[in-house]
Amino acid sequence: MWEWLKSIVSDTGIMSAVKVTFIMAVSSTAISSVLGILFGLLLERFSFPGKRIVVRINRTLMGVPPVVAGLVVYLLIMRRGPLGPLSLLFTIKGMVIAQVLIITPIISGMIYSYARKAAPSIRVFAATMGADRWQTARLIIRELRKEIYFCMVTGFGRSISEVGAVMLVGGNIKGRTRTMTTTISLLKSQGIFTEGVALGIVLLVMAFILQWICDLLQKEGEEDENY
């Protein structure tokens, strides 16, 4: 068992897949969080004609099949596509773009529904306290911090588990754009199941450790809570 684990850790191919997955997931979660949280909160804050349609489109995009998003990004960044000259095809950057397209609507849609429930009463409270616009906005974000954190974790989970878009846009190039999920998919097609399962376990352990760290960071400020 130990030897086997050691062989995995020393395998440069696997380690590179871990690294690529990690860089990609962290980048796409970070970008999607900024975009999604901002969009979700603004959508709740302002009303404008066609808002209901926007909300509905957002909800639809929450369930967009990753391969479809991957295909769209592929068409955009392929050599003859409109963004072809930027040479993003088969790069981690390209993969991140595709993932941002998948994850942002999920985060913004979740944030929107959380904010719609909580923000009106927070706004009234802030008004009675004499808070100005920025203080009110800050209070809403602070009061929704747990929900925001949860949305980010969800986004990260989507990111590391995603195969289709990453495969299409990244091209599954060994050592460069091969992620853990695309490695597993490849191993399966070669009939190498044990390594595939092992990699899956590594992936889960990684997610578990990261969540644990986030939870620890979260708890720090909230020791007083005893409910």
Place this chain on the structure above:
Amino acid sequence: MRITDLEKTIGTFHMEVDDLYIEPEKIHGIVGPNGCGKTVFLKIAAGILPPDTGTVDYDGLSPRDITMMFQRPYLMHTTVYENLIYPLKIRGIRPDEEEIDRMLSRVGLKEQKRQYARSLSSGERQKLSFLRAVIFKPRMIMVDETLSNLDSESEELFAGMIGEIQKVRPVTWLIVNHQMDHICRLCDEMHYMEKGRFVKR
């Protein structure tokens, strides 16, 4: 404060206030049956809800001088202490710790100072909400049923504290209640509402 030609329609509810003068630094009680528009009136007077037409003249008071207490107060997801000092924080005022401890022990919340605010009982929540509303020394305080449904001990406590505030630094109070008996002994002036209008009695 003077309210003139106020109109507000929400669904089937319609409110009309031609002319109402609220004498400053006095305790005003607003009494009326459920659904007569007391809360709506209070929200408009507090500047939280915009009227359809009409004006509310605050006689020089800014929105920061006015606060409102709700029957079910909003408590932030943090400690009792942090909730209490929030209005000071947003005004950049440093809290006077001794004063805060004194206030908290007065209402019996000293022990719960570092506790999560949402773990308080509903009576304790109202006490915290009361302290939070008076701590930043507003000039006008709207009270939406906070003082109804209290046990007699808490009622005494709030009445006593309001009395003390009025002695030291008078505030304009607008206290809404659906029952007469609880507040009339506290109030300088009573107003009666019926179906969205103020009526003489």
